[in-house]
Amino acid sequence: MSEVLNVQDLTIAFGSNAPAVQGVSFTVHAGETVALVGESGSGKSVTALSSVKLLPESANVSGSVTYRGTEMINADQTTLRRVRGNDISFIFQEPMTSLNPLHTIEKQLSESLALHQGLTGKAAQERILDLLNKVGIRNPETRLNDYPHTLSGGQRQRVMIAMALANGPDLLIADEPTTALDVTIQAQILDLLADVQKAEGMGMLFITHDLTIVRKIADTVCVMQHGKIVESGPTAEIFDNPQHDYTKTLLAAEPTGTPDPVPEDAPEILSTEHFRVWFPVKRGLMRRVVDHVKAVNDASFSIRAGETLGVVGESGSGKTTLALGVMRLISSEGPVVFLGRDVQGLKNKALQPIRRDMQMVFQDPYGSLSPRMTVEQIVAEGLGVHGSTRGMDTRQMVKDIMVEVGLDPATIDRYPHEFSGGQRQRIAIARAMILKPRLVVLDEPTSALDMTVQVQIVNLLRDLQQKYKLAFLFISHDLKVVRALSHKVLVMRQGDIVESGTGDQIFDAPKTDYAKALIAAAFNAESLNTPVE
Template identity: 45%
Template sequence: MSAVLSLQGLTVALPRGADRPHALREVDLELHAGEILCVVGESGSGKSMTAGAIMRLLPPGVAIEAGRILFDGRDLASASEAEMRAIRGAGIAMVFQEPMTALNPLRPIGDQIGEMFRIHTQLSKAAIEAKVLELLEEVRIPDPRQALRAYPHELSGGQRQRAMIAMALALKPRVLICDEPTTALDVTTQAQILSLIRDLQQRLGTAVLFITHDFGVVAEIADRVAVMQHGLVVEQGAARDVLERPRHDYTKALIAAVPPLTAPPARAIAEEAILRIEHVSKTYRSGGFLGRKRRVTRAVRDVSLLLPKGGTLGIVGESGSGKSTLARCIMRLVKPEAGAIRLGNTDFATLSKSELRASAKRMQMVFQDPYGSLNPRRRAGELVAQGPMIHGMPREQAMARARELFALVGLDPAGVERYPHEFSGGQRQRIGIARALALEPEVLVADEPVSALDVSVQAQVLRLLAELRTRLGLSIILITHDLRVAMQVCDLVAVMKDGEVVEHGPVARVFAAPEHPYTRALLSSVPGRASAPGQGFATS
């Protein structure tokens, strides 16, 4: 069977001064009609650069140096920009990782999808609207007529991703490239998007190139797999063969880093609670302007939980379940309207601003996006030293403390002189952890600290948190939508839905014998659920 898309010896050069000469080196890949080829690897492996080369959307200074990209008998590597404009969307379409940045926030969804028809066809306005409605129904967006006129911020993350898929499929392309389309989504939404892509691919016969770093996703949808490392394809083959009998050491290491969906032996934890969350509630009110109906969202509803001293409490649930709002209430980034947050004898829910500043060092937070939470204009060491200096520590002593903390979290102490952009994603998250530890907190609140990281880097950060918990006697609240992560590092888990805790208890009990239907639904949605104890995957 001839390939719809064929990459032959594709080599892409990086600009002078980059960390290596080539983004891609002699990449050979074939994609056939009606199949899903997953390209997997860590950040910097060349996965997204492969997609960029195919679409001829490479960053400035990056260029195809050698090789061919054959599509429909044409070599896209040497095609003109006018030829590529005709191919993009109509022949090869792409779904991006973050739909909020790929969609225009100032234009309704229907208008953006309709643009595909306005550019490539002569259809009337009414015919275009009918086509867009049909596409929104096809990707199973609730109330497609309302979504047609909605702006991107008015849709959920999963709905925005469905709209991106609708746009990509508008002209029935022969090849669909999906670049990490489910990375930022919670487990049930991720499962829905994967099911949608598989269903559309089977019904339309589309060839799908699916880029991911998640082996659970690979196990769920891949027909074939190509593993990339440093711009090279180090292994490729049928999904079952690669997942169950990997040949290359790098592939073996990646698969070994995936947390198994089985809880490790329970640790002995203290009965004493260091933090008590008692009947906490938070409601958001919006709208009501120019006669519009005021919208009330009960983000957290009467939540009560205990964090044992030296233990880790996981809070899991879908986007919108209230878990991050609860974390912000605990940290007093937002003020709860009811309830108490007791750390020892101190109720953080009732502290004044001045009292909160004095007590803030007792609880510190690690954020989801380490780059967004670090000031890019300040050196990493200054960012870590900032907290102690605010609380009266002399600068020289605070910088010495920053170097100690760099070593503690596994970074070179000399890195205190570098800026955030000079570190990898995993290293930036370690800086975020060092900054949180600088004030020697009793409680660490980590809000999705590994969701944006590759599986191997994720494993390193989780090991680091577990080591710090033991070494420093930390108590940790871990917010996550990844049940594999919660299962590996948490002692207790609370499952949230619509602002309420629907189930909580020891992690092994909750995940081995879930009592609530919602917990069972979350577990059943985990991509590539292990078919047997250990690291095996159930392939589709």
């Protein structure tokens, strides 16, 4: 196999700080997949960005990074323009930040084709339709004029892959391309990348913290810790006989166990019957309602104190809409009985004192925390809103809850950007927990976190639930986390609850083909592998 990318003794430092990458060496050959694995901050993405000189000017880089024998560290702009997006393409972790929200899908794909291949007009459109078909976008001719925000997470990631593959790259660098995707979509994306790689013979540098994915897709694994490669070798060898303690820790980091049983006399915290969220479709000059998008259709469930209800399903199945509806953050129909009172018809003023007891932790710890507020201000904000600070030392209250969620109270005056992803999610949990709520809605709280941090957050949530008898509505596409936390599970598809039951019933004996496909994708259970139509 010919050598595509060769990295030798790469060291990268920013200012006077300790090197972010130190003495890293590896090679990617044509048709080979090399995985860089490790926790956030281990230097994986910085290493990848150096391949096409995408690091900021403040980066001090030494060593060698060659593409097909051409040195990239000191490459001129002409060389970089030729290589970037043409010979070496990137798929980034979060497609919403990588796609331009002001441009249509067709416009964004056509830019690269025009720049590198000179394709415009009908020829470009035909190539775009072919690419969208190849990455599994259904009826692509109807999506050309769509904007990124109108697509699901899986569809946006497919568009990003189409852009990366547009010019037939020699090397594809995939930086956490499946982190925020549902398990079935994740499996489809991995299959797609493997098929394209086989057909095109390209090399692939795959960056991830998910070792389950690595085992499926990689030929060679390089394990990174604190900027160094601590272990590398063939995938089977690394998984079957890891040598370094850090590699062993990563391989062992998986949510396990089951939640504590709920007492039979536990009071009901939340219940609803025949609950639905329909969004009207309006057309014409008079904006008449001609149809409805049935985001949630006829949902019924209940949650008791100390109980976790897991909600699973693919993107667009209605999971988050269900949560927002019962939280009264969007319009819905059907009773929402919270602590014995139907809150469905209440106006904002009547809802405010109730909101203290129903809190929400959002998926993205980067976007849900204000970058202009300190930890103290973020966590204490709810106390001020609900008038809970009279005669109390709020700073001490914040410190106390920080200790409870595993944060150093000495960091109380820092800003969100000074924390890791896992620490930011702990801040978001502290913000919810300081009000001592009865119900906490957790919307994908672990999806962007490293495996070791996921385990920590799962254990933290278990401890908090046990201590305060919290009711959790837990939304996730990670079925391993759902199994570790949930007493009961709802399986949603296209707005409908297609299956419900205890965690054991759903995971050990799923009844519907859809639930079987989700579980097969998550646990790699081939015997259950029934395709989702």
